[in-house]
Amino acid sequence: MTNAIGELEKDATAIFLIGTNTTENHPVIGYKIRKNVRENGAKLIVADPREIELAKMADVYMQFRPGTDVALLNGMMNVIINEGLLDKEFVETRTEAYEAFAQVVEKYTPEYVSPITGVAAEDIRKAARIYAEAERASICYAMGLTQHSTGTDNVKSCCNLALLTGNLGKPGTGVNPLRGQNNVQGACDMGALPVVFTAYQGVGIEANREKFEKAWGVKLSGQNGLTLTAAINKAHHGELKALLVLGENPMVSDPDLDHVEDALDNLEFLMVQDIFLTETAQRADVVFPGVTFAEKEGTFTNTERRVQRVRKAISNRGDARQDYEILCELSTRLGYPMSYSSPEEIFEEIRTLTPSYAGITYQRLEGKGLHWPCPTEDHPGTPILHKEKFNRGLGLFHAIEFREAAELPDAEYPLILSTGRSLFHYHTGTMTRRAVALDLHQPENEIQVNPATAAKLGIIDGEMARVVTRRGNIELKARLTDIVKENVIFTFFHFSEAAANVLTNASVLDPVAGIPEYKVSAARLEKIS
Amino acid sequence: MANYQDIIASCKDKKGGIIEAYHALQREFNYIPREAVAEAARVFGVSEAQAYGVATFYSYLSVEKRGKYIVRMCESAPCHVAGADKVLKAMEDYLGIKVGETTADGKFTLELTECVGQCQATPVITVNSQPVFNVSSEKIPEILSAYK
Amino acid sequence: MAEEIRILLAHADQIDPAQAEDYIKVGGYKGLEKARGMTSKDLIEEVKKSGLRGRGGAGFNAGMKWSFVPPAEVKYVVCNLDEGEPGTYKDRIICEKNAQALIEGMAICGVAINAQQGYIYCRGEYPFVVDLLRKAIQSAKDVGALGDFDIEVRMGAGAYVCGEETALIESIEGHRGEPRFKPPFPGVAGLWGVPTVVNNVETFACLPYILTNGADCFASIGAPKYPGTKVLTLTGDVNNPTYFEVPTNYILSDVVYKLGGGVKNGRKFKAVQVGGTSGAFIPEQNLNTPIDFDSMSAIGAALGSGAVLVMDETRDIVDIVTRISKFFEHESCGKCNPCREGTFRCREIMEKINSGRATEADIDNLLLLARVMKRAALCGLGQAAPVPITSTIEHFGHEYRRKLLQYA
């Protein structure tokens, strides 16, 4: 997030949610948004293919066709430009490449965009006006925006919208991805990415390598590594031979599970470090028992870049070991002795190599934590980014044309399948399916179907139905609900026994981010007779 | 018979008019059906829990099904001293039900009420909110038999 | 002196209260016209000078109350027509006889505080009064008497507590009728959070007279510190159980014996409860008290709603108070602890006494509970609920003791 979570509760006078079912996936942030709307009269714009809970209290709700985000956003920006609602001063002083961008947006009139997105032109106008006229408007999005073959374009379009209206660098504004996992921000910050060291220091840049080579005492590769999805594909082709998995479960979380299974089976060596014998661990050659957050010291970085402490409450279970100790042991056996007396010692090393974390110490994290960037020990942290200037200097407009999703419905697969999360479960269910109350409350997966669609197929509420895509099929309990439109069906991906990712597409990824298109698969629903 | 959605919709322009909507519903159904509470919550922008809380707060509102004629005996002090107990007993005997119950044919529901403001002519009963004055236990059969 | 003085009911049964024309023929809407010609400040001053005090529980000077209203874009005038005190029906009578005076009075208040919208909150027991008022308002609008002032009638639904002004406001807002804590007072933050004047029917209905005849004229009627008239409703064991309008210096015994025609069936007087069910029971020795606010306060009573319930020598005081305690249990909104639990326990203990199962300790418990409720309850309901109990233990203690276990 460019801005802090707390600003959504009091500072933002308008909030634009696109592709985030906030009350289910980030409940506590959802509470804050709802409070701001109810108690302070903040305006709310919701764009989502499903009529999510917050849509009910929105000033404008746009139920758009999955995969048409760019068209919708360009439509809003077209209105803003044509009605003169843009922040001219901000555009002039803090941005560049406006002209090319504006030229592209020109054709995206609400009337042009309406048939593409399925949203009434008037609603697009209304949304544009609310967002642009607000004193402080915030955009929040989540995987609903990013998990597309056009995910990067979608995000850039959100940035365009914020740049166009000057909604950056002030409290209550910003472009705010709500990240789905407790430490996904931290994992990125720490360089668990194929192209960067910590703090997004590119591996291809010599100076960066030199710095890390000096610190680590070894020569480093400058060649970009494989993304997760690419690695699976390489394994499938037999080029990747060994995979070390630390607390991940690709056998549930990754697209096209049959493909994943083949890929893992193709490996010469699979190592898994986890707290449970996950679907992935079951295929491993060696399994190491790690520990849960309750048994750990360390830090997590949340979606607003706030680094916070994790504190050990209980001792390791059984013969399990601290995950960092396992990594150290392995490293040592591989001829690179690693030993740290505590996570804090590791953190001290991180600080020296990570400019945005340089000013953070465990001691300073007691209490409220710190938002990076925090370059020095007397720096208060940075809740709001891009205040005076952007990292690159001027904010860059991107001219983005709308592209359709990779897989569109056709006669054989007439529906659009989207996947996502439930309030009661988390990711691959490794933890929540073993939390007794959560699993009792929601023990099984479902397919959300519009009653009209179900009626055409003769499917009744609660009945098992078959969902089929080009990758495979699964049987799910049909839940009839009009929160989805007639052409859309939706299911959760937490349930390994009815794994949504059997259905999803691994063949087309976002070209930049490598993200799979979980939100759009062409699908067919069948009655099981 | 009007449907509950239309009845509620007819009150939607009254700010905070949920109680008015409940009255209108009761004029039609003699009680507030469950679906109507939910619909009223939606129309007046309050939670269902709140709409239900309002419906159960006021003694003239009921979320339970009631008879065609709601007969209420005033039991406030002026009627009490004028012999409300005897009148009530007579009504229970005549209708064959206790307070709070509805006759098997769905015609009468017997309730108690506090003062209805007709204390010039105690004891007072009301039938669907219309007061009947100076009642006595003897007059009950005649009074109630008039309601078909 | 034992004469009625009719200000509010002067034209009772001579005009159709639903018809503004009828009212205008007898001089109606002159007061409003006059008010419109005055500055807001002068108008409030005039009402202050009349000495008109709220005819509800607190007896606060009406003009004074209005003068506290701060400037705001939107304000409301609210009429409390939720007379829920058992034995009371004077507001109904005023409406049924002279609804236009109420409407005019509210409009005068609207001029004084610069409000364009009024609400009448009418108790659910009076659906016919609601109908009448709606017609009367329409008629007043049709003849152009109200100008840009509008009045909406809202109907309560059977909750005595909504007679408390903040509970009434909650109810108009469509909420449970639970009183709010004060401050803020409605005059500052009332209906939908904006400044709101709440007065009852009788108070508003006095205004046309005050404006038409002048503040001094009104101030000269009745008790100097609580001038004007008061509509009383007589119930219970009297020969003439009806309503009267009398000047405020009228003596209680005259109410019972002259207007009421004395105790029914030639029986002897035992007690009179004044001001409705939350009022004190007054024994014979205090009957010589004038009915005005301050004189009644001096004997621990309150004129309140103007209900006068007469009980003859055969009446069982403890039984009646037991019944009253049931009323308060039934009508407590349940918000605050002292009232919700207190009214419930009062009824339990009263029933225990009334059925001969109690001891002296129960009376002590009752007095202790009464003291706490009076001091600690959130609103007037819980504070006043024990008054019938304490006043009867004070004046008719022997009737309680006769029912205790050891004497049974």
Next chain:
Amino acid sequence: MIKLTIDGKEIEVARGTMLLDACRQAGADIPTLCYDPDLRLAGSCRMCVVDVKGRPALVASCVAPAENGMVVQTESDDVVESRKIILELLAARHKFECPTCEKDGECKLQDYMYRYGVKESRYDGEGPHFGMEDPNPFIERDYDKCIMCTRCVRACDGITGAQAINVKDRGHHAKIAAPFDGKLADSTCVFCGQCIMVCPVGALSSKVAAGQGKPAQNKKVLTTCTYCGTGCTLELNVNNDRVVGVTSNRDENWSPVNKGALCVKGRFGWDFIHSPDRLTTPMIRENGGLRPASWDEALDFAAGKIKEIKEKYGPDSLAMFSSARVTNEENYLAQKLMRAVIGTNNVDHCARL
């Protein structure tokens, strides 16, 4: 600033300060049941009443603004008498099962009864009369312990915004209820448990934590939630080296993101920690199955395989999926292992999934 005298002590507070805060500032310990600084004021429990000179009735300090020149007594005879009677009234409707109550030791009714020496209630009539069973797996609702402070209703509305519960009926029959007095699962309840957090007595408690440790026996460890990216602070309740519950800290200085608010996963989804399925020993694949192994054996085996593959196919034939669920420190080591030790940049995690 205004000046007032509280228990003989003259203090100065800012205009607009509530009397309760002024009294606390003056060192007076004012008991409260319905008051909650994070919730809309109710002013209904009347435990915080104080004696203000010149006022005919006692004043509920939580809803009364302090006024210049006020002379206040916080424990006058009248005040103490009122508080005792209020406690007795509440005690008469409360089901006392303190020995087995989840809130035993952290119950405000208990605390205040102790403080004011209220051993029993003089009101010996009808006792607790609601009862309640709600089949949801998260929240125990026992309205025979409810004291009608309505903090749960206000938290459900003001913190979570779910508005699932409200007061139904009135007077002594008034009760906290979901719509139609039904189950929470049929309401808009999201099982966040904020109602449990604010309940001053044992009327609301966690079914997941039930019977595992009383508040006083539990050590509370402040940490960051393991689920979504919001980063809520929570307190792991630890008893005998086991996590037995989750509570939350409402102090913004320690719980900056959520200020005590949690979601259903954070508050009720912790028991996987002690799942019998937990891996407790390393395992090695043998004959198609996984068998337990010692750490040394497993580590040697893994290191051997990694070396072998690296030597045979080069470092880029290996990859690691690190995790968005482990700590920063562990992620750092994971990428360091791949980059510095194995010599490849093939490291990623599930940020995209």
